[in-house]
Amino acid sequence: MTELIDQTESSAGARVGNRALSVMDRLREAILGGAVAAGERLNEVQLSKTLSVSRTPVRAALQALAGEGLLDYAPNRGFTVREFPLPAIVDAYDIRAALEGVAVRFAAERGLPAKEREIIERALAAGDKLLERGSFEAGDLTIYRDINGDFHDALLAATGNRMLSEMIRICHHVPVSSTRNIVVFEYHDVRRRHDDHHRIFQAVLAREPWRAEMLMREHVASIKTSLVGYLSERKTYPSAALQPAGDGP
Amino acid sequence: MTELIDQTESSAGARVGNRALSVMDRLREAILGGAVAAGERLNEVQLSKTLSVSRTPVRAALQALAGEGLLDYAPNRGFTVREFPLPAIVDAYDIRAALEGVAVRFAAERGLPAKEREIIERALAAGDKLLERGSFEAGDLTIYRDINGDFHDALLAATGNRMLSEMIRICHHVPVSSTRNIVVFEYHDVRRRHDDHHRIFQAVLAREPWRAEMLMREHVASIKTSLVGYLSERKTYPSAALQPAGDGP
DNA sequence: ACTACGCAAAGTGTATACACATCAATTGGG
DNA sequence: CCCAATTGATGTGTATACACTTTGCGTAGT
Known part of the structure; x- marks a missing residue:
């Protein structure tokens, strides 16, 4: 409620709900900015603590980013930053x-x-x-x-x-x-x-x-x-x- | 562990975890098969009851399918079957x-x-x-x-x-x-x-x-x-x- | 009769607890 | 001394409860 998010884009691609949206943007920024290395494994609990939200919106954001092709997913192993050779x-x-x-x-x-x-x-x-x-x-x-x-x-x-x-x-x-x-x-x-x-x-x-x-x-x-x-x-x-x-x- | 799922595909696209995977497959089948009409809104609780799972894997599957471009998403309004004119x-x-x-x-x-x-x-x-x-x-x-x-x-x-x-x-x-x-x-x-x-x-x-x-x-x-x-x-x-x-x- | 306000019901968004899988280290056997 | 099995720790998968948003209906006022 206190957060100010630009949800300009409505239904394109694979967006997700309110709080998850801002998480997604921050994560994408981090990935594209090179803050997290390629191939690195993204820990859900760690991210949720860093971003001060629960795991639920974090997971939602991760899945959405995987849909954009920025992350890879492996069952029971979570998400990793996709490598772009x-x-x-x-x-x-x-x-x-x-x-x-x-x-x-x-x-x-x-x-x-x-x-x-x-x-x-x-x-x-x-x-x-x-x-x-x-x-x-x-x-x-x-x-x-x-x-x-x-x-x-x-x-x-x-x-x-x-x-x-x-x-x-x-x-x-x-x-x-x-x-x-x-x-x-x-x-x-x-x-x-x-x-x-x-x-x-x-x-x-x-x-x-x-x-x-x-x-x-x-x-x-x-x-x-x-x-x-x-x-x-x-x-x-x-x-x-x-x-x-x-x-x- | 009683379920037999073909998780042949590992890390391609936007897959999701064990149970969510089967939900995703069933939903995709339903959509492509025309079982649900284009533009129709997908109710999470209804789906979870139909498929006998909780809302969590249902949501995961829906987001993954949105990543594949089969569904549209609108914040606080959920997922709808994407129209293909x-x-x-x-x-x-x-x-x-x-x-x-x-x-x-x-x-x-x-x-x-x-x-x-x-x-x-x-x-x-x-x-x-x-x-x-x-x-x-x-x-x-x-x-x-x-x-x-x-x-x-x-x-x-x-x-x-x-x-x-x-x-x-x-x-x-x-x-x-x-x-x-x-x-x-x-x-x-x-x-x-x-x-x-x-x-x-x-x-x-x-x-x-x-x-x-x-x-x-x-x-x-x-x-x-x-x-x-x-x-x-x-x-x-x-x-x-x-x-x-x-x-x- | 029509509009506007409000309330209730339905449904999504988030948090949290617990179940289960994976991986690593340690310990017991060969 | 090395290999293997077990056990713990770490981390993901799922279920559920609750909060908030949307929406439709009903009521009251004009």
């Missing part, structure tokens, strides 16, 4: 490329609702303005990260297919692979991807489904390529290294 | 086509493990034998349904990517859209799809990733087309009509 992370980009490709194809076939169209136009305009200077300054990348997120989210909402959006959301929530992050910091790369966005948007408006899909697939694939290149330069395993960098537009 | 069912084929396309691409890139290769070869041989007669008899479709399932499952296992296989599994579990069913009964159509399987397998063996992906996409897309055609002939809504027919190879 580097190959699996890279694969996630291919999966995401295929799914977002289908999403924009749907959007191009069905047409863009006015609301989403406005959001996208605003995002594109904001990107144009940010990029017209010809170079990046301090907080610019953070700003563009949000712009990029708005673009993809709006396109996602435009498909009107829950299963598809949930799957894409899962791809975005693969540890270290959040959409709102950017792998390549070079101005020139961001510029190119912003141009991709324009082209994709045009294809959707022009009702060219297959061109839109193809562009989106290539768009996401190029992000994967950048990630792989980034990783092969510095051999370091990116569990923490990528944390602030992550993935791309 | 006809457009969503049709969309599922496009999503499945994209995902299985990526799966075979991975298989072609990575190579087929000996075990899966054997399974596929056996399935293809069995299909050849079944089809060489030139026409279908009574139980032949049921047999081919299993052959078809084995083929797709083996290919799926060969990718070695959990997220991908789970997503494909979800597509297959969309109500009325199980892979192991076949929409078109014509011998000629099954023949064509069996040929598709051969070509896909060859492409995977020949290490031609993009050709394999393209073939698989077209393969699944053709099934969607058949379904749409089937539906537009008889205008009846397929909630029950498709139950025995379903979807295809």
Whole structure:
């Protein structure tokens, strides 16, 4: 009763009740933030003591997170943080490329609702303005990260297919692979991807489904390529290294 | 300890503990079988009385099924059977086509493990034998349904990517859209799809990733087309009509 | 007759106690 | 000295009681 929880999302995915919801959010944050190691076993009583709730909402949250693919479950052994080996992370980009490709194809076939169209136009305009200077300054990348997120989210909402959006959301929530992050910091790369966005948007408006899909697939694939290149330069395993960098537009 | 449950699957997806597992299976069966209507609200106490268990495993099962996308959840209102409008069912084929396309691409890139290769070869041989007669008899479709399932499952296992296989599994579990069913009964159509399987397998063996992906996409897309055609002939809504027919190879 | 308030019944959310499985360490036998 | 069985501790699985939220019905007021 005293807790203030943003239960904006109503019935998507595998949510759970009041208190369990906040537990779920805190746990997800902890997992994605790397506070708990991959493969680590999550002790229910310990968590319930830490979070000052009973085991019931903790269990509910754990099961919901398992539904999101962040945890593994083994009977009589409880939940463990799912491991995401580097190959699996890279694969996630291919999966995401295929799914977002289908999403924009749907959007191009069905047409863009006015609301989403406005959001996208605003995002594109904001990107144009940010990029017209010809170079990046301090907080610019953070700003563009949000712009990029708005673009993809709006396109996602435009498909009107829950299963598809949930799957894409899962791809975005693969540890270290959040959409709102950017792998390549070079101005020139961001510029190119912003141009991709324009082209994709045009294809959707022009009702060219297959061109839109193809562009989106290539768009996401190029992000994967950048990630792989980034990783092969510095051999370091990116569990923490990528944390602030992550993935791309 | 008196109950005999097949807990073959260990840590995939969102499973839950011993008793909850059997509850989950029974509920899934009931939902997929159409025993409970879409949109219907699932009463926890009623279910627990029906199944002779307490509410705890029932809740666990419900949350797990929500994680599989079969149920919706609303805080303080419980779980409802998710609705799958006809457009969503049709969309599922496009999503499945994209995902299985990526799966075979991975298989072609990575190579087929000996075990899966054997399974596929056996399935293809069995299909050849079944089809060489030139026409279908009574139980032949049921047999081919299993052959078809084995083929797709083996290919799926060969990718070695959990997220991908789970997503494909979800597509297959969309109500009325199980892979192991076949929409078109014509011998000629099954023949064509069996040929598709051969070509896909060859492409995977020949290490031609993009050709394999393209073939698989077209393969699944053709099934969607058949379904749409089937539906537009008889205008009846397929909630029950498709139950025995379903979807295809 | 219609609306608004309130109360009661139904149902979900949470806490807690107990049953059972798993794992590790210790002890007894070979 | 090593292997194995048993026993304890740790931790999950289930049942149940209670608190809170929602919802529908009934009543009173306009």
